[in-house]
Amino acid sequence: MNRPRILSGMRPTGPLHLGNLMGALDNWVRLQDRYECYFSIVDWHSLTTDYADPSSIRENVVEVATDWLAAGLDPARSTLFIQSLVPEHAELHLLLSMVVPVPWLERVPTYKEQQQQLSHKDLSTYGFLGYPLLQTADIVIYKADAVPVGEDQAPHVELSREIVRRFNHFYGPVFPEPQTLLTEAKRIPGTDGRKMSKSYANAIYLEDDADTVRQKLRPMLTDPARKRRTDPGDPDVCPVFDLHRAFSPAETRAWATEGCRTAGIGCLDCKAKLTEHMLQYLAPIHARRPELASRPDTVWDILIEGSKKARAVAQATMDEVRAAMKISYRKP
Numbered sequence: 001m002n003r004p005r006i007l008s009g010m011r012p013t014g015p016l017h018l019g020n021l022m023g024a025l026d027n028w029v030r031l032q033d034r035y036e037c038y039f040s041i042v043d044w045h046s047l048t049t050d051y052a053d054p055s056s057i058r059e060n061v062v063e064v065a066t067d068w069l070a071a072g073l074d075p076a077r078s079t080l081f082i083q084s085l086v087p088e089h090a091e092l093h094l095l096l097s098m099v100v101p102v103p104w105l106e107r108v109p110t111y112k113e114q115q116q117q118l119s120h121k122d123l124s125t126y127g128f129l130g131y132p133l134l135q136t137a138d139i140v141i142y143k144a145d146a147v148p149v150g151e152d153q154a155p156h157v158e159l160s161r162e163i164v165r166r167f168n169h170f171y172g173p174v175f176p177e178p179q180t181l182l183t184e185a186k187r188i189p190g191t192d193g194r195k196m197s198k199s200y201a202n203a204i205y206l207e208d209d210a211d212t213v214r215q216k217l218r219p220m221l222t223d224p225a226r227k228r229r230t231d232p233g234d235p236d237v238c239p240v241f242d243l244h245r246a247f248s249p250a251e252t253r254a255w256a257t258e259g260c261r262t263a264g265i266g267c268l269d270c271k272a273k274l275t276e277h278m279l280q281y282l283a284p285i286h287a288r289r290p291e292l293a294s295r296p297d298t299v300w301d302i303l304i305e306g307s308k309k310a311r312a313v314a315q316a317t318m319d320e321v322r323a324a325m326k327i328s329y330r331k332p
């Protein structure tokens with residue numbers, strides 16, 4: 001029986017951290033058991049915001065792929081590919097751009113938000129406005145049944161569905177409407193308590209070895225009310241406890257809650273337990289990653305093979321799209 005097909009992508013912004021792992025990658029690894037999976041490193045999407053300095057894209061592509069493989073994405077079961085090695089995405093993006101009204105793109109919530117957040121960059125470009133359209137092309141070119149996303153990305157999938165309806169209305173039923181496969185959100189703070197992010201220099205990376213993880217966790221911000229060891233604290237306002245929620249079993253969380261509220265444990269005890277569970281969780285990644293990192297050629301081969309496979313599917317869809325739009329000039 002055919003399994004439903006899903007597609008998701010990540011920008012090659014650099015090595016992946018625990019936020020990426022717990023927010024998406026771990027879920028992708030599990031989805032491989034139930035779905036036919038296409039996972040794309042979306043390098044063109046990086047250019048929508050980083051067009052002025054593309055110098056690290058190539059290096060980042062291999063970093064991301066190495067992290068994917070270390071985390072358990074399996075090229076024997078899933079198609080792992082680079083977006084720009086399937087240029088049909090760009091053709092479909094162009095054709096969709098003929099059909100989609102500009103206000104549909106302007107009202108995407110992240111459009112204005114990101115322009116404000118990244119005000120040091122000039123994001124008044126067409127590429128930035130059109131990126132949800134490119135994302136739609138990424139999804140529908142594989143006729144994906146569903147897209148695993150966090151809640152913040154759900155409006156993009158909804159937009160894709162609207163675009164599919166409009167396209168199918170004009171040209172016939174070429175594309176299925178992709179469904180949203182919501183990923184449960186886990187709060188993964190960085191070591192300074194803010195959202196874990198490469199740009200805040202507060203991240204724990206998948207490439208960090210056990211010693212580096214220990215060094216990063218030791219000075220991590222805790223509940224500021226616990227100035228002294230004898231001051232009770234509140235796990236609900238402590239970023240270390242957010243990480244316990246993600247990595248520690250219920251028993252340890254209960255121990256930390258009780259010990260924190262009664263000042264029965266110190267923050268260093270609490271962090272030591274967290275470190276133990278986190279390292280246990282990361283052990284398979286730590287076991288696989290150094291070997292993969294020493295064989296970048298193998299990682300490239302996997303991406304190139306995956307891109308060929310993805311391209312064959314994309315080309316078949318584009319034949320249908322061109323025929324539906326009456327721009328197919330093959331000899332009958």
Ligand code: SF4
Binds near residue numbers: 239259
């Ligand atoms: S004991 Fe644990 S939960 Fe409580 S403030 Fe310290 S690190 Fe945070």
